[in-house]
Amino acid sequence: MLTMSYSPLFLSLKIAAIATLLVFVAGVILARVISRNLFPGKSILESVFLLPLVLPPTVVGFGLLYLFGKNGILGKWLMDWFGVQVVFSWIGAVIAAVVVSFPLMYQSASAAFQNYDSNVENAALTMGASRLKVFFTISFPLAWPGLLAGTVLSFARALGEFGATLMIAGYIPGQTDTIPLAIYFAVEAGRMEQAKMWVLIIVALGFSSTLWLNWWTRRNVLLFNRKS
Amino acid sequence: MLNLDFQKRLNHFLLDITASFQNEIIILFGPSGSGKTTTLNCIAGLSHPDEGQIELNGEKLFDGKSKVPVQKRRIGYLFQNYALFPHMTVQKNIQYGSNDDELVRQLTEVVGIQHLMTSYPHQISGGEKQRVALVRALATKPRALLLDEPFSSLDRQTREQCHQELLRLHSRWQIPIILVTHDEEEARKLGDRILPMDQGKLGSPDEFW
Structure with a gap:
């Protein structure tokens, strides 16, 4: 009988769930604001959003270490003001999962918000509805299939994140040993x-x-x- | 009364509109790309002129500095493809901007769509969608009504019926109605006044006839 700790399963689910929630909120808001508007620099901004999809995870991990490391701009600020250490903690794993899964959510949400006739929103506005009401009663329900697809893909991607997580969170049993890391170190041992x-x-x-x-x-x- | 006197720079020409409308049916008649839809959008508040003013019943909707937001203008807009909310029933569509059940009942009776109230837009025909969209726009008690080629995708017989309904509705709800079309016969039949439009400029009614 194989004896093993199930902590990687729960840790992976916890990290993926938190990351997906953050990615969902950020992806939906940014996609809604950006996708239907034309402005200078839009292509550059969207390319930056999608960059983690095409970069090696180690590059993403390096970038995160640079930002959130003990001497990194954000890492130092978080430590000084909130006493939060990102590297070698499950928070680092959440950040890695957010960064690598965000492009999937953004892409799905962006396509979802362009997939219906924008005049339905205009019609609702001419009928006196506030922009918030239009978003929650028209835009969101019509984009929901695409948003859900993005959420599931983001969750799956967050669950499987390995390279960037290893670089920023390391492998600390009981703290940062997500399933992909547990697989790697089990094989190595x-x-x-x-x-x-x-x-x-x-x-x-x-x-x-x-x-x-x-x-x-x-x-x-x-x-x-x-x-x- | 609707007074328009505004300019807006578009890609290939300057949209320059000066006109005054009573409670009549005005036809904007012209080729595609002549600025008809942009004119409607400026009146509705979906886009804004660069300068000038728009006034409805004495209220300034736009005067260069301030603009009344689209939600507060109470101008009904019927889009070319109707823009019905596909995830809501006909009833929910109509009640979206109106809580006056008596008015909704009257309107649905006049155009004969009571039997469609529980259907979804994908379950009804083009002519029915057009009627639902018209009722939905009127249910908000608009002070003016804009129609952007509302009959273009209907067959001849349905179009005839819809023409009659629009005339009937207008005789009961006297407001300025601006209808965009490039169907000459439709223009002659429905319009109290026909304004030809080309390259962003309104011509005189004589040019049409």
């Missing part, structure tokens, strides 16, 4: 059975979330878009 177990768990989590998303999308979005 020759504990293949344990590594296999974690691989199965993370494959099951990733597969079930994307399977559910596909099922939900087929059931709801197709119904929604069907012409009479």
Whole structure:
């Protein structure tokens, strides 16, 4: 019987859930503000948002260390003002997960907010609705399928984050040992059975979330878009 | 009464509008890209002129410095593709900007859409969508009504019916109605006044006839 701590599972779920929540809020707000507006520098800004998608995770990790390290601009500020240490802590893992999963959320949300006729929002405005009411009653429900897809993909990406997490949070059992890190260090230590177990768990989590998303999308979005 | 006197620089020309409308049906008639929709958007408050003024029943909606936001203008707008909310039933669509149940009941009766109230937009025909959008716009008790090629995607028979309904509604709810079209027959039939429009300028009604 294999004896192992399940802390990587709960830690991974905790980190991915917090990161997804942050990414959801930031992605939805930024995508809504930016996607339908044209302004100078828009392409540059969007390229910066998508950069973590194309950079090696080690580069992202290096950048985060540079910013959040003990002598980094943000790291020093967080330590001096709030006593929060980012490197070698689960907070660092959350930040790494946020940075690598944000592009997926932004891209999905941006496409979702451009996927419906903008005149439905204009119609609501001419009917006297405030911009907040228009957002929550029109924009958000119409973009919801795309937002949900972005959320699930971001969650799956956050769950699987390895390179940047290792660089900023390191591998501290019980504190920063997420499932991908646990797999790597189990293999390195020759504990293949344990590594296999974690691989199965993370494959099951990733597969079930994307399977559910596909099922939900087929059931709801197709119904929604069907012409009479 | 709606008074317009404004300018707005567009990509290829200057939109320069000076006109005054009573409670009549005005037709803006002109080719695509002549600035008709932008004119409607400026009146509704969805976009703004560079300078000039827009006045409705004595209230300044725009005067270069201050502008009344779109939500406060109470100007109904019927978009070319109707812009019905696809995730709401016809009833929810109509009640979105109105809580006057009696007015909603009257309007739905006049255009005969009572039986559609629980349907979703994707379940009804083009003509029905057009009627729903018209009722939805009027249910907010607008002080003026803007229609951007509202009948262009309808078949001939449905278009005829919708023309009659618009005339009937206008005889009951006397407000300025500005209708954009490039259908000459429609313009002649519905318009109390027809203003040809080209390259951002309004011509005189004589030019049309």
